Amino acid sequence: MSEWLSREEALERLKVRAQTLYAYVSRGRIGMRPDRADPRRSQYRADDIAALATRRARGRSPSAIAESAIAWGEPSITTSISTVLHGRLIYRGQDAVALSGHATLEETAAVLWGLSEPAAFASPLPGAPHQGGRAAAFAQLALAAAEGRPSLGRGAASLHADAARAVGVLASAFGAPAGSEPVHRRLAQGWSVDAGGAEAIRRALVLLADHELNASTFAARVAASTGAPLAACLLAGLATLSGPRHGGAGEAVMQLAEDAARHGADAAIRRWLSHDRPLPGFGHPLYPDGDPRAVALLATIDGDDTLRSLENAAFVATGARPNIDLALAALTRGLGLPSDAPFRLFALGRSVGWAAHTVEQITSGSVIRPRGRYEGLLP
Structure with missing residues (x-):
């Protein structure tokens, strides 16, 4: 049976930002399911995270890094306008939902x-x-x-x-x-x-x-x-x-x-x-x-x-x-x-x-x- 990790555990093992974890999920590289104890939260398949962490440790070519940044990858353009952080949409330091x-x-x-x-x-x-x-x-x-x-x-x-x-x-x-x-x-x-x-x-x-x-x-x-x-x-x-x-x-x-x-x-x-x-x-x-x-x-x-x-x-x-x-x-x-x-x-x-x-x-x-x-x- 697969082991499932919380978001915090997944981020710690991958050493990435939350946006990058979500990008891996969207591309099908990490399996995700609702947490059965709390359906408002998600869990991530540990085997997928371990395999991805191994590939990251080996390094990638600059061209591969650049290509991956185009599709839900690492942030590639500097901006101070908005971001999504820990599931919250931020407009220049203000929570968009609160605004x-x-x-x-x-x-x-x-x-x-x-x-x-x-x-x-x-x-x-x-x-x-x-x-x-x-x-x-x-x-x-x-x-x-x-x-x-x-x-x-x-x-x-x-x-x-x-x-x-x-x-x-x-x-x-x-x-x-x-x-x-x-x-x-x-x-x-x-x-x-x-x-x-x-x-x-x-x-x-x-x-x-x-x-x-x-x-x-x-x-x-x-x-x-x-x-x-x-x-x-x-x-x-x-x-x-x-x-x-x-x-x-x-x-x-x-x-x-x-x-x-x-x-x-x-x-x-x-x-x-x-x-x-x-x-x-x-x-x-x-x-x-x-x-x-x-x-x-x-x-x-x-x-x-x-x-x-x-x-x-x-x-x-x-x-x-x-x-x-x-x-x-x-x-x-x-x-x-x-x-x-x-x-x-x-x-x-x-x-x-x-x-x-x-x-x-x-x-x-x-x-x-x-x-x-x-x-x-x-x-």
């Missing part, structure tokens, strides 16, 4: 951008109707990018002004009426949601504002390193977020919920897993003990029976707990929001983080230009 209890997206931008006052995301144009969304966001942000000034040689204040305008463009495209009120209130107005629903939207936007060096943030930083206009950097992030393995997960959760409503949660999950599809809305490599963002957001929503049954069935089948994508689906279903609201909220909230990373990358003065390891034919 979401009271802050607006504008106040969160002040934290992430290092401002003394909340940002202002005024939308000069009428908000797009329900049928707006992704297409309107791409079109309006692309226009702003085409007309934007290159970012090189400019100060942080000027760049933040461009960022605020770009976030306002996205808010308008996603349904926020024109005005200067906080975006969560304007979105709630555009989506005909009451004050309680507006508060849930506010919390979701804050929880989504940044998440370390995820794929869309990395894309925004790459664009920023070339000196692209601020809106173009956010457009790079938006394009990357549109992929089904990133911002498209919310749409997949909505489909899974529809399957569960028709066929039952157990049958729906069996169908997804039997087609070798990862189960959307559950589990996260950086949160093996559960996504705190999902816990915080779900606490503000009256979830429906379908999603509750999905949570129970998913845990029995996989041991995975809800992540932020399931929480966004619960918010969408509970408030009767547009079906693509998970993507709209994700993109609008995360645009604040993209802007923070963009300015940090620009002011660093460095270009992101990795080398490829060529394995093709030679002359």
Whole structure:
């Protein structure tokens, strides 16, 4: 019988940070299961850890180290904006879940951008109707990018002004009426949601504002390193977020919920897993003990029976707990929001983080230009 270790024991034997342990789990190199004595915690297979520790002791080539850093590996870009540490999301030294209890997206931008006052995301144009969304966001942000000034040689204040305008463009495209009120209130107005629903939207936007060096943030930083206009950097992030393995997960959760409503949660999950599809809305490599963002957001929503049954069935089948994508689906279903609201909220909230990373990358003065390891034919 395999021996199982606690997280603390696993970290001690590997001599790595928690993020690296979670990366090994996500790549299937270390087995993980819920702790039978306390299902809120996880345990890790000792045999896998021993084998991995042996390989690490032998050392690796620089090229192998560089390659592994691209996919949930060791941190590779210095940032002071956010991190995930011991299962907690941190925004410049502040716990993001605690911040979401009271802050607006504008106040969160002040934290992430290092401002003394909340940002202002005024939308000069009428908000797009329900049928707006992704297409309107791409079109309006692309226009702003085409007309934007290159970012090189400019100060942080000027760049933040461009960022605020770009976030306002996205808010308008996603349904926020024109005005200067906080975006969560304007979105709630555009989506005909009451004050309680507006508060849930506010919390979701804050929880989504940044998440370390995820794929869309990395894309925004790459664009920023070339000196692209601020809106173009956010457009790079938006394009990357549109992929089904990133911002498209919310749409997949909505489909899974529809399957569960028709066929039952157990049958729906069996169908997804039997087609070798990862189960959307559950589990996260950086949160093996559960996504705190999902816990915080779900606490503000009256979830429906379908999603509750999905949570129970998913845990029995996989041991995975809800992540932020399931929480966004619960918010969408509970408030009767547009079906693509998970993507709209994700993109609008995360645009604040993209802007923070963009300015940090620009002011660093460095270009992101990795080398490829060529394995093709030679002359």
